[in-house]
Amino acid sequence: MELTGRALLYTLGAVAAATLLATLWLWPRLARQRPLALLGRLGLLAVVQLCVLSVLLLSVNDAYGFYSSWNDLLHPGGAPVALAAAHAPGAAPAGAALVRPTDEGGLAGVRDVLPAGPPEQVGRVDSVRITGTESGLSDQVFVYLPPEYFNPRYARARFPVLLALAGYPGPSLALIDGLRLPSAAAELQRDGRMAPTVVVMARPTVAPPRNTECVDVPGGPRAETWFAKDVPAALRSAYRVGRSASSWGVFGYSTGGSCALRMAMRDPGAFGSAAALHADYTVPADRWTDGDLFRGDRAAAQHSDLNWRLANLPAPATSLLVVSTRAEEDFAATEQFLAGAQKVAAAHPEFRVDSLVLPDGGHSFETWRRELPAALEWFGDHLAPPADREPRP
Numbered sequence: 001m002e003l004t005g006r007a008l009l010y011t012l013g014a015v016a017a018a019t020l021l022a023t024l025w026l027w028p029r030l031a032r033q034r035p036l037a038l039l040g041r042l043g044l045l046a047v048v049q050l051c052v053l054s055v056l057l058l059s060v061n062d063a064y065g066f067y068s069s070w071n072d073l074l075h076p077g078g079a080p081v082a083l084a085a086a087h088a089p090g091a092a093p094a095g096a097a098l099v100r101p102t103d104e105g106g107l108a109g110v111r112d113v114l115p116a117g118p119p120e121q122v123g124r125v126d127s128v129r130i131t132g133t134e135s136g137l138s139d140q141v142f143v144y145l146p147p148e149y150f151n152p153r154y155a156r157a158r159f160p161v162l163l164a165l166a167g168y169p170g171p172s173l174a175l176i177d178g179l180r181l182p183s184a185a186a187e188l189q190r191d192g193r194m195a196p197t198v199v200v201m202a203r204p205t206v207a208p209p210r211n212t213e214c215v216d217v218p219g220g221p222r223a224e225t226w227f228a229k230d231v232p233a234a235l236r237s238a239y240r241v242g243r244s245a246s247s248w249g250v251f252g253y254s255t256g257g258s259c260a261l262r263m264a265m266r267d268p269g270a271f272g273s274a275a276a277l278h279a280d281y282t283v284p285a286d287r288w289t290d291g292d293l294f295r296g297d298r299a300a301a302q303h304s305d306l307n308w309r310l311a312n313l314p315a316p317a318t319s320l321l322v323v324s325t326r327a328e329e330d331f332a333a334t335e336q337f338l339a340g341a342q343k344v345a346a347a348h349p350e351f352r353v354d355s356l357v358l359p360d361g362g363h364s365f366e367t368w369r370r371e372l373p374a375a376l377e378w379f380g381d382h383l384a385p386p387a388d389r390e391p392r393p
Contacts, residue, residue, distance in 0.1 A: 016051035099238035132230030157386035167254030194380035214259035275321035315348035
């Protein structure tokens with residue numbers, strides 16, 4: 001059973017209930033003041049507490065996505081190190097494909113991902129593991145393919161791609177189960193408000209449980225290289241997707257939104273557009289980033305500070321959408337970033353910034369789901385549509 005699957009949680013819940021009932025039934029029989037009876041009572045208490053604690057820990061992990069698989073839990077941070085040792089940067093692992101199907105991630109336990117029907121009518125969501133050749137990282141992602149991908153009329157088409165990033169420490173499954181991204185994208189595409197687009201759903205936590213903020217950590221995981229180089233290269237090798245920056249966009253909420261803005265501004269040759277829901281604009285210094293993600297490298301820290309980049313570096317050729325609410329805890333930071341970005345955009349037409357600010361709403365999926373359609377429709381105006389496509393019949 002998968003770590004994030006409902007089956008494991010329900011099974012452990014049933015076991016916890018059974019052990020509690022067994023304890024109530026056996027306790028009178030172990031009431032004697034003898035060594036074996038005492039050990040029996042201690043054993044029952046230990047088993048009940050272990051079962052209850054396991055259910056609580058699984059529930060918390062399902063809610064916040066600290067670990068998305070047994071491999072993440074049993075070998076935290078181990079996969080990137082092993083992969084980096086297995087092959088040199090720039091060379092594909094011997095005998096291994098860059099994109100492999102996998103049953104990781106818990107997709108089987110999610111209902112109503114897409115309406116029932118064949119792929120040529122409703123699309124399809126793939127669960128795949130991507131192996132990076134530049135960063136040495138490997139992770140599981142979900143790939144939504146629109147119905148047109150399976151239509152012979154589009155057999156020569158290369159589709160635009162939206163790389164969607166969850167918040168920290170959420171798993172990529174949160175984009176499906178919490179944000180309901182595939183169904184929202186499918187609905188907008190059916191209504192003609194968004195071109196047929198491949199949506200790749202990933203998590204920013206490429207070296208769990210550490211928060212890398214999607215940057216290349218000095219002496220650590222090369223998360224920016226993974227997202228800006230490895231993921232696009234791998235997907236182009238396995239799917240019919242666009243090759244130009246104009247056909248690639250990046251989207252995210254919370255930490256994923258911070259990553260989206262940062263990558264579009266730092267790597268405009270990889271991503272021509274980005275939309276962020278309730279993002280931050282600087283890399284935090286907290287326990288999840290090990291206090292100082294850049295280990296004293298002041299230049300690296302500055303280049304990852306989006307306000308510093310606006311004030312000190314040339315304007316990137318990219319388009320940004322910033323989405324937030326006035327009720328957001330740190331809305332002042334959003335106002336500061338938008339003021340700086342709009343000033344730069346006024347002087348540099350290659351850099352464009354739009355904003356959507358709602359009067360209320362918190363840092364939650366309920367708010368993000370309200371904002372999602374507008375963000376996706378914005379991408380419909382900024383991602384290059386599939387080439388060689390024919391009109392719908």
